[in-house]
Amino acid sequence: MSAGSQIPADSAAPAGKAPGMQAEAARRADVRRNILLTTPALIVLFFAASGPLLIMLVYSFLRPGDYGGVQWTFATDGWASVFLQRDIFDDTLSVADAHLSIFWRSVKLSILTTFTALVLGFPTAYFIATRPVESRNLWLFLITIPFWTNLLIRTFAIMEVIRNQGLINNILTGLGLIDEPIQMLFTDFAIMLGMTYVYLPLMVLPIYASMEKFDFRLVEAGYDLYATRLRVLRRIILPLVKPGVVAGSILVFIPSLGAYVTPRVLGGGKNMMLGNLISLQFGQGRNWPLGAALSLTLLLIVMVALLYYVRSVGKAESHHG
Amino acid sequence: MGVEGCWIMAVREEATAIDGHNVSKIFGTGANSVAALDDVSVSIRQNEFFTLLGPSGCGKTTLLRLIAGFDTPTAGTILLEGNDISLLPPYSRPVNTVFQSYALFPHMTVAGNIAFGLEMLGKPKPEIDDTVERMLQLVQMEHLKSRRTSEISGGQQQRVALARALAPHPRVLLLDEPLSALDYKLRKEMQIELKRLQNETGITFVFVTHDQEEALTMSDRIAVMEHGKILQVGSPREIYDHPAERFVADFIGDSNFLTADLTSVSGSSAQLKLPSGKAMTASLPDGAFSKGPATIVIRPEHARLTRKKSGAAMSGTLENIVYIGTDTQYHLKLPEGTAFVVRSQNRRDAQEDYTIGDELGIEISANAVQVLRD
Numbered sequence: 272m273s274a275g276s277q278i279p280a281d282s283a284a285p286a287g288k289a290p291g292m293q294a295e296a297a298r299r300a301d302v303r304r305n306i307l308l309t310t311p312a313l314i315v316l317f318f319a320a321s322g323p324l325l326i327m328l329v330y331s332f333l334r335p336g337d338y339g340g341v342q343w344t345f346a347t348d349g350w351a352s353v354f355l356q357r358d359i360f361d362d363t364l365s366v367a368d369a370h371l372s373i374f375w376r377s378v379k380l381s382i383l384t385t386f387t388a389l390v391l392g393f394p395t396a397y398f399i400a401t402r403p404v405e406s407r408n409l410w411l412f413l414i415t416i417p418f419w420t421n422l423l424i425r426t427f428a429i430m431e432v433i434r435n436q437g438l439i440n441n442i443l444t445g446l447g448l449i450d451e452p453i454q455m456l457f458t459d460f461a462i463m464l465g466m467t468y469v470y471l472p473l474m475v476l477p478i479y480a481s482m483e484k485f486d487f488r489l490v491e492a493g494y495d496l497y498a499t500r501l502r503v504l505r506r507i508i509l510p511l512v513k514p515g516v517v518a519g520s521i522l523v524f525i526p527s528l529g530a531y532v533t534p535r536v537l538g539g540g541k542n543m544m545l546g547n548l549i550s551l552q553f554g555q556g557r558n559w560p561l562g563a564a565l566s567l568t569l570l571l572i573v574m575v576a577l578l579y580y581v582r583s584v585g586k587a588e589s590h591h592g
Numbered sequence: 593m594g595v596e597g598c599w600i601m602a603v604r605e606e607a608t609a610i611d612g613h614n615v616s617k618i619f620g621t622g623a624n625s626v627a628a629l630d631d632v633s634v635s636i637r638q639n640e641f642f643t644l645l646g647p648s649g650c651g652k653t654t655l656l657r658l659i660a661g662f663d664t665p666t667a668g669t670i671l672l673e674g675n676d677i678s679l680l681p682p683y684s685r686p687v688n689t690v691f692q693s694y695a696l697f698p699h700m701t702v703a704g705n706i707a708f709g710l711e712m713l714g715k716p717k718p719e720i721d722d723t724v725e726r727m728l729q730l731v732q733m734e735h736l737k738s739r740r741t742s743e744i745s746g747g748q749q750q751r752v753a754l755a756r757a758l759a760p761h762p763r764v765l766l767l768d769e770p771l772s773a774l775d776y777k778l779r780k781e782m783q784i785e786l787k788r789l790q791n792e793t794g795i796t797f798v799f800v801t802h803d804q805e806e807a808l809t810m811s812d813r814i815a816v817m818e819h820g821k822i823l824q825v826g827s828p829r830e831i832y833d834h835p836a837e838r839f840v841a842d843f844i845g846d847s848n849f850l851t852a853d854l855t856s857v858s859g860s861s862a863q864l865k866l867p868s869g870k871a872m873t874a875s876l877p878d879g880a881f882s883k884g885p886a887t888i889v890i891r892p893e894h895a896r897l898t899r900k901k902s903g904a905a906m907s908g909t910l911e912n913i914v915y916i917g918t919d920t921q922y923h924l925k926l927p928e929g930t931a932f933v934v935r936s937q938n939r940r941d942a943q944e945d946y947t948i949g950d951e952l953g954i955e956i957s958a959n960a961v962q963v964l965r966d
């Protein structure tokens with residue numbers, strides 16, 4: 272359906288180089304059409320993605336305004352204070368321990384969340400993919416039900432379950448298993464639990480998508496060739512559903528790293544994650560350049576982590592040859 | 593893993609390869625339960641090419657899966673060289689399968705697929721490499737060993753599936769309609785190839801097919817199945833010449849069925865009277881027979897047409913002539929209204945010229961009449 276094919280046959284020049292010219296014209300028409308077709312996407316990409324990023328980049332090199340906002344003078348303080356802090360008494364520079372520990376907690380909790388979601392999500396996806404075709408949609412539907420409820424409400428629900436006078440502690444006390452309630456709320460564990468709960472479907476769905484394409488007769492072939500269950504999982508199932516595992520891990524890791532609501536509600540004030548630190552700079556902190564620099568740092572971490580992950584997965588793949 | 597080790601100890605000289613005792617497999621429960629296998633007993637000898645033959649849905653795959661260990665029997669036991677394996681998981685049975693769908697591992701190369709079973713058995717690397725090379729040679733795939741399985745043709749995938757299943761040198765190789773996905777010419781080639789492989793490796797083959805011609809040309813013995821039961825087991829010649837039941841005769845080759853009157857019964861032969869009144873000697877299958885009416889079968893090629901009606905066993909009216917290249921089929925109607933087909937080989941010399949409507953005599957070769965069980 273190229274534009275060239277619409278030229279009536281009799282309008283083509285009678286002989287010689289005519290076919291070549293016609294092909295060239297068709298090619299150019301194709302290019303023109305392709306540019307037109309991609310324009311809307313390019314516009315959206317610029318205004319929705321690159322534009323805001325550019326603004327952030329500019330802001331990160333400015334001076335903070337006294338009441339928020341920025342002063343339009345060049346400064347590198349925003350970037351410097353991502354990792355360094357200036358002592359208010361003697362003006363010496365030292366490493367910003369508080370920021371580092373927040374970075375570390377964010378990465379650690381995101382990795383833990385991704386891992387837990389994988390451990391829970393993989394068997395779930397396997398379970399759904401091995402159901403009869405008619406009932407799979409029902410199971411998938413059940414998996415997506417939590418999405419219907421507002422994130423904040425779900426997070427408060429978890430709070431209700433794990434707080435000191437909450438469901439778990441009440442049951443344990445009632446059974447006489449513990450005397451003092453176990454402090455779960457406002458800990459890193461609470462944050463991880465909350466994020467795992469919220470992002471689990473993002474792990475299950477892509478793994479299910481690749482398992483659905485997996486030919487389960489290969490499992491029998493594996494058993495037939497003396498592979499035990501664990502070896503069938505490692506040597507046959509995992510390598511073939513890896514694209515789903517990779518996609519699920521990325522989909523869980525990225526939002527975990529930038530999570531705001533869950534650490535805010537379940538971590539209390541003191542167990543901050545990156546999202547909270549950034550929001551603080553644009554709010555009470557009144558340090559927009561630092562906020563912008565922190566946001567870009569987060570972006571960099573995600574990109575580096577992704578590159579590393581995709582590379583290492585690719586390498587493991589080629590090992591099996 | 594020691595799977596092989598413990599099996600070598602258990603091999604006895606005269607042991608059969610597979611023994612199924614009263615094996616049943618019922619799928620589902622209650623009203624919609626299906627008896628895929630119904631009290632089947634079968635004995636498969638060492639080193640034989642044993643074929644399960646029957647129409648689709650008769651339970652061939654089910655029996656194979658019970659031997660492989662993918663399913664467990666609802667009742668009965670399965671012995672491998674005298675050891676009860678009914679409840680062993682598939683990875684503990686020295687039995688390998690060539691799947692109908694091949695089920696090659698798409699993320700591994702041809703060589704990787706063949707090596708898989710040996711790796712799982714914990715064989716040392718040099719031995720694995722060695723065996724893989726030998727297997728590649730055996731199925732003539734050396735030049736494609738580093739290809740992905742998606743990058744080779746169907747016939748080549750078939751060979752890889754064979755090599756992969758043969759590499760661990762199983763006690764029994766199970767093949768579930770392995771040739772059904774191939775085109776005619778390739779199928780013929782692979783039939784010969786399979787026979788050769790069985791001879792060279794000396795492994796017991798249990799082969800499943802619904803193609804009677806394939807079964808007849810390849811097998812040492814055939815088990816004909818219907819509705820979850822084995823109706824008859826025997827050499828291709830026994831099955832073809834002496835079918836025991838109407839279904840067997842009907843499923844394999846062309847048949848003329850008649851009702852005859854048994855006049856005397858002794859051992860494996862009987863005297864009977866054809867509907868035409870002519871007395872004949874016939875073979876009897878196993879089982880109890882008494883005098884009286886019985887169904888008999890006569891193969892079309894075991895009958896001959898003649899213009900002399902007087903001495904012939906039967907007579908009939910020629911209704912149709914079908915030319916099929918090597919043979920010609922003559923469709924006749926007997927006086928009592930039954931259809932009867934005579935097949936005769938086309939020869940250049942002395943070919944009789946019959947025309948439709950002729951009244952002809954039908955001669956029947958000696959030993960060509962077989963009585964059937966009901």
Ligand SMILES: Nc1ncnc2c1ncn2[C@@H]1O[C@H](COP(=O)(O)OP(=O)(O)O)[C@@H](O)[C@H]1O
Nearest residue numbers: 619620626628647648649650651652653654655
């Ligand atoms: N997993 C199963 N669940 C229910 N019924 C089955 C199952 N496997 C086979 N059957 C039924 O058992 C019968 C025999 O099947 P199968 O052994 O596959 O036949 P064949 O291989 O001879 O074509 C069929 O009626 C089939 O529908």
Ligand SMILES: [Mg+2]
Nearest residue numbers: 649652653654
């Ligand atoms: Mg089958």
